[in-house]
Structure formats: structure tokens, C-alpha cells
Amino acid sequence: MDxxxxxxxxxxxxxxxxxxxADYFIVGWISFLAASLGTMLLFAWIDPQMLAEVxxxxxxxxxxxxxxxxxxxxxxxxxxxxxxxxxxxxxxxxQTPNDTDQS
Amino acid sequence: MNDTSTESLYAAAxxxxxxxxxxxxxxxxxxxxxxxxxxxxxxxxxxxxGRQALLFDLPARKFYVFGLVLWPQDFFFLSWxxxxxxxxxxxxxxxxxxxxxxxxxxxxxxxxxxxxxxxxAEGPGAKRRKLDKAPMSATKLRRKAVKQLLxxxxxxxxxxTFVGYFTPIRELGLKVTDLSLxxxxxxxxxxxxxxxxxxxGFMREQVCKYMxxxxxxxxxxxxxxxxxIAYDEKRGEPRGSRRRDADPRAAQLGDCIDCQMCVxxxxxxxxxxxxxxYECIACAACIDACDSVMDKMSYPRGLxxxxxxxxxxxxxxxxxxxxxxxxxxxxxxxxxxxxxxxAMRSPIxxxxxxxxxALYRESRPGYIENVFTxxxxxxxxxxxxxxxxxxxxxTITLDTGDLVEVPSGELVPVAARVLIEDGVVAGGGHDIExxxxxxxxxxxxxxxxxxxxxx
Numbered sequence: 001m002d003x004x005x006x007x008x009x010x011x012x013x014x015x016x017x018x019x020x021x022a023d024y025f026i027v028g029w030i031s032f033l034a035a036s037l038g039t040m041l042l043f044a045w046i047d048p049q050m051l052a053e054v055x056x057x058x059x060x061x062x063x064x065x066x067x068x069x070x071x072x073x074x075x076x077x078x079x080x081x082x083x084x085x086x087x088x089x090x091x092x093x094x095q096t097p098n099d100t101d102q103s
Numbered sequence: 104m105n106d107t108s109t110e111s112l113y114a115a116a117x118x119x120x121x122x123x124x125x126x127x128x129x130x131x132x133x134x135x136x137x138x139x140x141x142x143x144x145x146x147x148x149x150x151x152x153g154r155q156a157l158l159f160d161l162p163a164r165k166f167y168v169f170g171l172v173l174w175p176q177d178f179f180f181l182s183w184x185x186x187x188x189x190x191x192x193x194x195x196x197x198x199x200x201x202x203x204x205x206x207x208x209x210x211x212x213x214x215x216x217x218x219x220x221x222x223x224a225e226g227p228g229a230k231r232r233k234l235d236k237a238p239m240s241a242t243k244l245r246r247k248a249v250k251q252l253l254x255x256x257x258x259x260x261x262x263x264t265f266v267g268y269f270t271p272i273r274e275l276g277l278k279v280t281d282l283s284l285x286x287x288x289x290x291x292x293x294x295x296x297x298x299x300x301x302x303x304g305f306m307r308e309q310v311c312k313y314m315x316x317x318x319x320x321x322x323x324x325x326x327x328x329x330x331x332i333a334y335d336e337k338r339g340e341p342r343g344s345r346r347r348d349a350d351p352r353a354a355q356l357g358d359c360i361d362c363q364m365c366v367x368x369x370x371x372x373x374x375x376x377x378x379x380x381y382e383c384i385a386c387a388a389c390i391d392a393c394d395s396v397m398d399k400m401s402y403p404r405g406l407x408x409x410x411x412x413x414x415x416x417x418x419x420x421x422x423x424x425x426x427x428x429x430x431x432x433x434x435x436x437x438x439x440x441x442x443x444x445x446a447m448r449s450p451i452x453x454x455x456x457x458x459x460x461a462l463y464r465e466s467r468p469g470y471i472e473n474v475f476t477x478x479x480x481x482x483x484x485x486x487x488x489x490x491x492x493x494x495x496x497x498t499i500t501l502d503t504g505d506l507v508e509v510p511s512g513e514l515v516p517v518a519a520r521v522l523i524e525d526g527v528v529a530g531g532g533h534d535i536e537x538x539x540x541x542x543x544x545x546x547x548x549x550x551x552x553x554x555x556x557x558x
Contacts, residue, residue: 022313029314044178064287
């Protein structure tokens, strides 16, 4: 580092994620975190093997399968909730054309 | 789907090539990175009392934390620990700002490790930018291949270590070497490896900018006395380039020579001179950069420095303030409480489960029988032998083997047939008590209630 080099990124270089793209990542990541927490809380109280035994008919499912199924189920549920929230927030003004002119 | 789905999700974000910088904080950051990565990769292999020191054994539903064996019933301790961790984050944020982001967050630590590997394969920032813009060539292919090889191996190792905290890592290692890894184990190694690769290799600072909840709500824990990294505007402005020997006062310039070094080293690509921004992860790279430039110009250091809003405004910063007291006191009480609760935790546990099939039976003439399953759990680190007794009704007896041997960290189910003479109590349900006492001189005892039904 002799002289400060002037090849820093210009303003145009430093684009942000487009809002739509950021939405996917935010919903995906936050629902992942929520599902992880949910999996922890759920299976601290419930043994998936017990669930498999009391199921009608009883399921031949190992604990590891139970945890994984539980986690992905919760993730899918959180993804759905998150995606719908974002969708409704983003489209609320499109639904009421009178509003759009004023803002 | 919408129009953006056709292009790469990463395309719109211009890649940032942070320039490497050496300095006090860079060294601190490296030290912290090495220590934390060492803990993560090393702790999985640590042994304690002949078993893995830290093992969250999910298949067996038991957590080993050094000398402690935690059962699902002890989940309460884990939630308590998580509350303490959250409060500690509040406390250190109020005090030191985003120290967590700059030095300890896994996102930062793994991103630094990935950047380091990228540097080994492709050279420093400016060179990487050139390489990315150059057309494909044998050299470019080779460098990219080396980088991917390093990244992928490191990610898989990370995934393997992660799974190693949930199933014994030594067995897992043997299974990898003789290719007998189970389906879910393989899946989670790749899943976690892929997450590491994606977050640290590609998403990087965008995780902090767009996906991190803490980055957004940490301002609620901030006040004017929290440590932040800031540019001293009074001293720096008006900024402008000048000759090294020029007198800035004569040229009516501040100390900032507008060299852009602070911008070039920033991993999130912001300009600290625009003031405090939520993208700033407080990594202090700009402090190191600016200090090195100030040294070269023979100006005093600290044009960009750790400071507080109070100090920038020319006031005295206060470390001791109500917020710090509240967080600090809560933290001390909760931690002391957790330690006390862990120390006083009963090492035996008894669950009484009624037989589901029948309320009562008249097994022998003149006797009423109820059947229970007693689940005896030994959470101690040594084996114990217990005797079981029952009380609460006249003529009550227990038709069960005398002694129950329960090895350390095991659960033993005991079928207990409880009998009373017919007609000694009215019909219906009656409370009875089972008592478990250790017979090996350890004076452990516990009592659990059950319900006895008569016709």
C-alpha cells in the first residue's frame, strides 16, 4: 500500500438486491430460523418415536426421520406464512386503485 | 413467478472485493476468528469421562455437556440458557455496540475464512476483480477450481462437524471412512455444508444487510453512549486530496485526504463518512485503513475511530447508566440462578404411568390390583440401585422386584403391580405415592404421585 489506490467501487458498482430478490431471501431465512426454534421446542416435549407408535396405523419411522420431517414441515409452514405476508403487504395498494394516486 | 426469476438471484448485487488491511483491529479480528473456528471444529472431538464432551445426542434424546447429562425433561435449562444468551447480547450491544457482528457472529467468522481461502487461490482484492472480468483462460480456470475445491472441502468439513455434535463424531468419522454413513447423516452433512457454502461464499454481507433481524433491531439497544465506529466529521471536513507536505490549514482542508481507503476495505461496501449506517457491522477495517493513511500523512490517528455519539458531540461518555445496570443485574441474577438450579438438580427422576388397558383388576380373590409403569431415570454420572415402595392406602402392597438397578444416564422401566385388599376403601380413585430411595448410601430419594382405582 504505497499510495491510496483509486479503484474503489463507484456508486453504480454497489447495487443493492432488488426488493423482489431480497424478499425471497428474507422469507427463506427467517422461516428457517423460526422452523429451527419450533423444531427444538416441539421435540423437547414430544418424542417423534412415540408419535410414530401411537399413529394409526403405527409408522415404522426412526427418530431422525421424525425430526427431519418435523423440521421441513415447520419450515414449509413458516415459508407459506412469510410469503403470504410479503405478498399481501406488497400488493395492498394495487388492490385499491384510489389509494395509488394520492401517495 | 415474476420477471426476476429468470436471472440469477445474485446478479443484481455487485460483488464487493474488500481490500485487505493490516492493523490492530485486523489482528484482533483474526485472533477471534481462529479462536472461534478452533472451538467449533475442536470441541466436537473433545472427550470427557470416556465419552464426547459436548454431544446433543438426538437419536437417544440425551444431551451430554461435560459432566452433565440432560434429558428432555431438563429442556427448561436450555431455554434458560438461551434467555441468558439473548440478554448478554443486549448488554454487550448497549455497552460495545455491534461487537458481536464484527468479531463473533458466525456469518462474519465464516465469511472471513472463505475470503481467506479466496485470497489464497485468487490473490488480493484488486487482482480478484481483474480475474473475474478477464475472459476464461487456463489460469482463471485453475484458480477458480482451486478456490472451489477449498470452499467445498471446508464446507463439507463444517457440515460433518455440525452433525458430529448430534451423533458421536468418532463413530461418524469411522462411518465416513468405510462409506457406511446413514441416509439422514449424509443428508444433514450436505445440507449444512451447502448452507455454509451459500452463506459464507456467496451471500456474505448481504446476509447482514437483508436477512439479519439483529442488524435491524439493535438500534433499540443503542443509546448515545454506546460504542460505535464513526468518522470525525469536524476534524475531517472539508475533505480533499493534497500533497503529502502541504499544510491542510493553509489549503483550508480538513484531515480527510479523500483517499477512499475506508470505502475499499469495507466488507459491506459502505462509506463510513456518511455517518452511522445499519449496514455497518463494526468490523473496524476502516479504522485500520484510516490509521495507516494518517500515519503516512503524519497526522494523528483516529479520524475514524471507536467512539460514542456523546463524544462526537463533544460531551463526556457515560459507561454506567440505567440501561447497563438493568441488563447487568438481570444477567447476574439469571446466571447465578441457572448455576444454582443446575447444582441442586435432582439426579433421579421417577415418572408414574398408569396401565392404559384397565382401571383395575381382581387378580387374586379378595384383592384389587392396579398396574403402573415406573420409569426410573438416573441422571447421575454414576450407577445407582434403588428400592421402590408405595404408600397412601391401608393394606397397600407392591408386587415388584425389590431393587432396581439403573446405570448412569439410563432409563429403566419397571412394571409395578399395586394391590390392596378388597373393601378397605370406598370405590373410585385414590391418590397413592411411590417412593424411590437409593440403597447404595447416596441418600437420593424422590416421591411421585399415582392414582389407584377401586370398583
